[in-house]
Amino acid sequence: MTERVGRATMRDVAALAGVSIKTVSRVVNDEPGVAEQVRMRVQDAVDRLDYRHHLAASNLRRGGGRSGLIGALLQDVGNSFSAALLRSLEDAARARGTAILSASLDEEPERERTLVHDLVTRRVDGLVLMPSTDRQDYLSSEVRAGMPVVFVDREPRGIAADSVTVENVEGAVMGTEHLLAQGHRRIACLTDLPDISTAQQRLQGFVDAHRARGVHPDERLTVTGLRGPAAGEAAVSRLLDLDRPPTAIFAGRNDLAQGAVRALRRRGLGDSVAIVGFDDFPLADLLTPPLTVIRQDVVRIGRLTADLLVARLDGDERPPQRIVVEPTLVVRGSGEIPPSD
Amino acid sequence: MTERVGRATMRDVAALAGVSIKTVSRVVNDEPGVAEQVRMRVQDAVDRLDYRHHLAASNLRRGGGRSGLIGALLQDVGNSFSAALLRSLEDAARARGTAILSASLDEEPERERTLVHDLVTRRVDGLVLMPSTDRQDYLSSEVRAGMPVVFVDREPRGIAADSVTVENVEGAVMGTEHLLAQGHRRIACLTDLPDISTAQQRLQGFVDAHRARGVHPDERLTVTGLRGPAAGEAAVSRLLDLDRPPTAIFAGRNDLAQGAVRALRRRGLGDSVAIVGFDDFPLADLLTPPLTVIRQDVVRIGRLTADLLVARLDGDERPPQRIVVEPTLVVRGSGEIPPSD
DNA sequence: GTGTCCGATGACAACGTTGTCAAAGCCATT
DNA sequence: AATGGCTTTGACAACGTTGTCATCGGACAC
Numbered sequence: 001m002t003e004r005v006g007r008a009t010m011r012d013v014a015a016l017a018g019v020s021i022k023t024v025s026r027v028v029n030d031e032p033g034v035a036e037q038v039r040m041r042v043q044d045a046v047d048r049l050d051y052r053h054h055l056a057a058s059n060l061r062r063g064g065g066r067s068g069l070i071g072a073l074l075q076d077v078g079n080s081f082s083a084a085l086l087r088s089l090e091d092a093a094r095a096r097g098t099a100i101l102s103a104s105l106d107e108e109p110e111r112e113r114t115l116v117h118d119l120v121t122r123r124v125d126g127l128v129l130m131p132s133t134d135r136q137d138y139l140s141s142e143v144r145a146g147m148p149v150v151f152v153d154r155e156p157r158g159i160a161a162d163s164v165t166v167e168n169v170e171g172a173v174m175g176t177e178h179l180l181a182q183g184h185r186r187i188a189c190l191t192d193l194p195d196i197s198t199a200q201q202r203l204q205g206f207v208d209a210h211r212a213r214g215v216h217p218d219e220r221l222t223v224t225g226l227r228g229p230a231a232g233e234a235a236v237s238r239l240l241d242l243d244r245p246p247t248a249i250f251a252g253r254n255d256l257a258q259g260a261v262r263a264l265r266r267r268g269l270g271d272s273v274a275i276v277g278f279d280d281f282p283l284a285d286l287l288t289p290p291l292t293v294i295r296q297d298v299v300r301i302g303r304l305t306a307d308l309l310v311a312r313l314d315g316d317e318r319p320p321q322r323i324v325v326e327p328t329l330v331v332r333g334s335g336e337i338p339p340s341d
Numbered sequence: 342m343t344e345r346v347g348r349a350t351m352r353d354v355a356a357l358a359g360v361s362i363k364t365v366s367r368v369v370n371d372e373p374g375v376a377e378q379v380r381m382r383v384q385d386a387v388d389r390l391d392y393r394h395h396l397a398a399s400n401l402r403r404g405g406g407r408s409g410l411i412g413a414l415l416q417d418v419g420n421s422f423s424a425a426l427l428r429s430l431e432d433a434a435r436a437r438g439t440a441i442l443s444a445s446l447d448e449e450p451e452r453e454r455t456l457v458h459d460l461v462t463r464r465v466d467g468l469v470l471m472p473s474t475d476r477q478d479y480l481s482s483e484v485r486a487g488m489p490v491v492f493v494d495r496e497p498r499g500i501a502a503d504s505v506t507v508e509n510v511e512g513a514v515m516g517t518e519h520l521l522a523q524g525h526r527r528i529a530c531l532t533d534l535p536d537i538s539t540a541q542q543r544l545q546g547f548v549d550a551h552r553a554r555g556v557h558p559d560e561r562l563t564v565t566g567l568r569g570p571a572a573g574e575a576a577v578s579r580l581l582d583l584d585r586p587p588t589a590i591f592a593g594r595n596d597l598a599q600g601a602v603r604a605l606r607r608r609g610l611g612d613s614v615a616i617v618g619f620d621d622f623p624l625a626d627l628l629t630p631p632l633t634v635i636r637q638d639v640v641r642i643g644r645l646t647a648d649l650l651v652a653r654l655d656g657d658e659r660p661p662q663r664i665v666v667e668p669t670l671v672v673r674g675s676g677e678i679p680p681s682d
Numbered sequence: 683g684t685g686t687c688c689g690a691t692g693a694c695a696a697c698g699t700t701g702t703c704a705a706a707g708c709c710a711t712t
Numbered sequence: 713a714a715t716g717g718c719t720t721t722g723a724c725a726a727c728g729t730t731g732t733c734a735t736c737g738g739a740c741a742c
Contacts, residue, residue, distance in 0.1 A: 050482040057728035078428030087419030141391040288629040398698035
């Protein structure tokens with residue numbers, strides 16, 4: 001009601017209600033042992049002053065320093081995979097009254113270190129990490145100090161921690177084999193920055209699938225270090241200019257597949273060059289032809305990640321868990337185009 | 342190094358370094374007036390104990406109760422519009438060392454109230470809100486207590502606050518007029534829950550455009566209260582079963598446009614029924630035909646929102662600002678299909 | 683009337699930090 | 713040797729809250 005500056009504290013409420021601070025605390029926390037009449041008087045003062053509980057102060061006083069916060073450091077909150085993951089984590093966290101501090105790493109190692117430091121400083125109760133660094137030894141002191149970390153999408157290196165990842169090698173084998181089985185022999189492979197483990201594994205699967213058939217992949221058709229859809233588009237554009245261009249494309253990430261589709265489309269090759277993408281995304285089924293993909297079940301991954309973290313928060317002391325989710329091949333059309341020659 | 346339980350505090354560091362807590366504080370905060378030798382000794386103890394600054398305690402002591410946090414309550418963090426917005430906010434916040442607490446409202450009013458309460462309890466310095474309630478009077482005590490709120494995408498009701506919105510009526514007029522100009526007279530209109538202001542405005546624009554041409558929109562082709570792509574798909578499916586089905590569709594939201602495209606595609610009508618969507622989304626240009634949309638510049642909206650909030654955090658006391666961004670028509674093909682009869 | 687018990691209430695310290703202020707040490711000056 | 717000024721350091725209180733414990737007053741039994 002009144003024109004206050006700043007927030008009312010328990011002290012203010014106590015003064016208005018004519019009781020001690022402790023009694024206000026009891027009322028606010030719904031503790032027993034307060035006379036009904038007093039409780040009402042306090043409640044009235046709370047309402048009149050728009051008192052709001054101060055969680056940070058409360059947490060500071062209450063043991064352990066639990067903040068009711070968890071951090072989620074993902075590749076890019078604006079990207080559909082990270083966004084879906086974040087959403088999934090949020091739903092799991094909400095049930096526990098835990099809030100999520102999210103941030104995007106953009107594959108920048110330095111940012112990961114900075115942000116982790118920031119989150120520690122904020123005393124998050126736990127951390128979900130899709131790392132951009134190639135080693136995470138720097139986390140060991142935090143883990144030792146009791147902050148559980150669950151890695152998602154990429155496995156930890158240099159530190160023992162829980163992880164939820166996808167069987168990338170196998171998925172890539174599946175996708176590549178799908179193309180090989182249709183007779184493709186000049187298959188392009190597009191992958192991410194080479195120090196990202198998923199990129200390595202998917203490339204590995206690509207090679208493995210060839211090897212299993214006794215086929216040698218053409219190195220000139222393998223392009224690594226691609227960041228973002230524009231890079232994927234440019235790379236495919238270059239490949240199509242070769243003397244013997246690829247008849248199929250295996251794209252190691254959803255944004256690279258999107259770039260590839262753009263490049264093909266621009267040359268009118270959308271229906272003649274096959275393409276299989278790793279990671280499904282919204283609308284992939286509405287493209288022409290619909291995109292054949294290796295799907296990772298994001299919702300499931302998010303839930304498993306959250307469950308793991310929640311278990312740790314609740315005191316689970318088992319050795320680090322390593323959960324690996326099987327991806328599935330979703331046949332839609334783009335991957336079933338036969339080789340053009 | 343040692344197997345600690347819990348975190349080291351300044352007290353521990355002080356004990357190890359043989360100085361007072363206050364001196365540790367000085368070193369940690371890089372304050373002047375500490376002898377070089379002492380500083381080194383303290384720094385050494387900090388490293389040995391893996392001491393980490395406790396931001397919440399620090400903020401508690403340092404007046405004002407600034408938490409270095411802002412809240413972002415969006416419609417659905419997993420949806421491309423909200424996700425892009427969140428990302429944009431994040432980039433602006435990072436520059437100030439502010440972290441973002443994000444959550445999804447899913448158009449549920451109750452969740453908005455709960456989450457706002459939770460954020461207040463966490464003493465966020467400011468709030469970005471894409472409301473799911475139809476009135477936000479309940480926020481006035483928080484605003485009075487000094488928490489700046491910036492509304493995004495939807496204007497505030499029942500409270501004076503900053504907002505960054507899109508010229509929805511005009512955008513919808515633009516999109517509808519585009520269809521009318523090509524001779525369409527049976528245009529379906531799909532919109533969101535009717536108590537969401539953007540949905541109302543877009544429907545308004547749809548009607549206005551008709552009126553401007555002296556045409557009467559067919560009420561049976563207007564479907565409101567649609568939530569999510571599946572609802573959009575079902576609605577379009579029903580409309581196509583009518584005696585005189587629509588020759589064009591105006592979809593009031595990106596997910597409804599996606600649902601509409603699915604419905605059309607399933608019946609093989611993708612190339613014969615025109616469609617214009619409100620709000621662009623990734624891959625809209627890769628659909629067949631590419632989707633004509635009314636685009637709202639999400640990045641710009643995010644930046645304007647963040648700028649506004651940041652200004653308030655820095656003490657800006659101007660009367661509430663109302664920023665309205667002009668949407669643009671992006672012609673791609675789906676909206677230029679002529680009427681079938 | 684005395685003793686006992688119980689519920690209600692408050693004083694106080696503490697969580698981890700930092701602002702304020704005073705004390706201590708040092709050097710130079712008189 | 714005493715004074716002044718300076719830098720370095722620490723004791724203490726406070727931020728807003730809650731756990732611990734003591735106190736108070738009344739109801740009850742004897």
